[in-house]
Amino acid sequence: ISFEGKRARSVSYSRSGQDFKVSAGAEIILAAGAVGSPQILQLSGVGDARYLQSIGIRSVHNAPHVGRHLQDHYGINYIFKSKQKTLNDVFGNWPGRMMAGMEYVLRRSGPLSLSVNQLGGLVKSSASLDRPDTQIYMNPLSYQTFHKGRRKLMKPDNFSGFVLGFNSCRPKSEGTVSITSSRPGEAPSIRPNYLDHEDDRDEALAMARLIERLMATPALTGILADEPVTPLDKMDDDAVLADFRQRGGTVFHLCGTCRMGPDAASSVVDSRLRVHGVEGLRICDASAFPNITSANTNAPTMMLAHRAAGMILQDGQR
Ligand SMILES: Cc1cc2nc3c(=O)[nH]c(=O)nc-3n(C[C@H](O)[C@H](O)[C@H](O)COP(=O)(O)OP(=O)(O)OC[C@H]3O[C@@H](n4cnc5c(N)ncnc54)[C@H](O)[C@@H]3O)c2cc1C
Structure with a gap:
């Protein structure tokens, strides 16, 4: 994400070896998940300024909570x-697997139609x-x-x-x-603690x-x-x-790495999912959870996305 001053203006990406840059007319919505969103923010200069500078990234906005508060089940x-007998007796051998496969294909029923x-x-x-x-x-x-x-x-x-x-x-x-270098293709370090x-x-x-x-x-x-x-x-x-x-x-329920909160000193996005301290940048994924939900995270993420869609429309009409 490139900024003009504190305003997010464009997104650079590469596909099939070709580089592209797209400009945002209204705002940029980041939805790369609890690992990808803080990674992209940090690569773009929004994160702990001293750390980013130490790995050669120009700081756009000092936001030390980007990438922190990672939670998971x-x-x-x-x-x-x-x-x-259990499903081990079905899936542990080829005849069992084939029968289960046929039952699913022909009747859409049987063990392959069930959640694990x-x-x-x-x-x-x-x-x-x-x-x-x-x-x-x-x-x-x-x-x-x-x-x-x-x-x-x-x-x-x-x-x-x-x-x-x-x-x-x-x-x-x-x-x-936390990113470990300024190269976008390099996986960030994930420390769940x-x-x-x-x-x-x-x-x-x-x-x-x-x-x-x-x-x-x-x-x-x-x-x-x-x-x-x-x-x-x-x-x-x-x-x-x-x-x-x-x-x-x-349990693959990572969240909270760009957490929501009223105070820029302890969070990353405000209650309308806008990144504190910069303009034209919103985050819409599980990274914005203020804290982990008490059960699975997929439905809460969809709920957040529904709320975000309403806010984006409302703010766009202002
Ligand atoms: C194996 C597994 C099983 C799960 N099972 C369940 C379950 O049973 N029930 C449940 O409720 N939840 C489950 N979850 C959790 C649920 O899937 C997540 O909480 C939810 O998908 C989070 O949504 P998100 O939008 O934050 O991130 P994601 O769904 O991860 O979406 C982020 C998207 O951004 C893309 N992206 C990331 N970085 C970049 C980049 N640099 N450039 C371009 N694109 C990028 C990713 O490819 C991805 O498509 C499971 C998760 C996993 C991984």
Whole structure:
């Protein structure tokens, strides 16, 4: 984004090796997501001025909160072996996959027509809480999403199994998104700082113990084929947390890196999503969330976009 003084005027981009520049008649709307939007702002000179200058970027506006306050839901799956058949028995072999594929193609039904999370809920990890603090997920399928540090296609375990998982609804830990050079093609550094806040660690333990209690109910003990893969009942709090740190992962709900707030000294956009301190620049994506929502972020992002569309029209008519 190029500026004339403090007014955003044009956007430069390249496509198929060709460079383009488009000028904005009214305003520029940035909607590159919780990683892309702060990255583009920083590359354009809107960010922590001292840091940007240190990597050779001319500062247009000192906005130290760009890229800060990154929030996400950090979750973990616990895998259980089951006496009853689960979707592992369908997707773990070619005949099963082909049958499921045919059922979907011919009837639009069967396991391929379903969400992977077939049961879930917002629950209290302790009855004394006044509102739910935990989102739980249950998949009648068990799989490892990460393998030796690299993402690979999900492959069901070779036993009948299911997954119970959770994430905290309102994590307090905050991370950062920060460019490391002035080259637009270089990925920014993303530091989520999961479990940095003590309350998040306490909640993680409460939620893991909730899963442990759920697994001790007759309904679930009745279908367990074996010891749980992660025996929570035999693990002390340190071991539960260490496991969460090692195996936990993003629920892909990144937000807050250009957060909304009334005060330019602690936020990036105002209540009409306009970037504080510059003109003609609005942000319309999950980066503008003032704080993370208590559940999934897609619908809230769409809601924000609907509100933004109204504001853009209103302001354009003034
Ligand atoms: C794997 C995965 C699973 C998810 N599952 C769920 C779910 O089940 N339920 C739910 O509610 N939410 C889910 N989410 C979260 C949800 O998708 C996001 O919260 C939502 O899409 C955020 O919208 P956004 O507009 O902020 O960003 P995005 O949807 O990420 O849109 C940003 C767009 O900007 C583009 N962009 C970025 N940088 C640049 C650049 N430099 N130049 C040009 N274009 C750029 C990107 O390609 C992208 O198209 C999931 C996310 C992921 C990644």
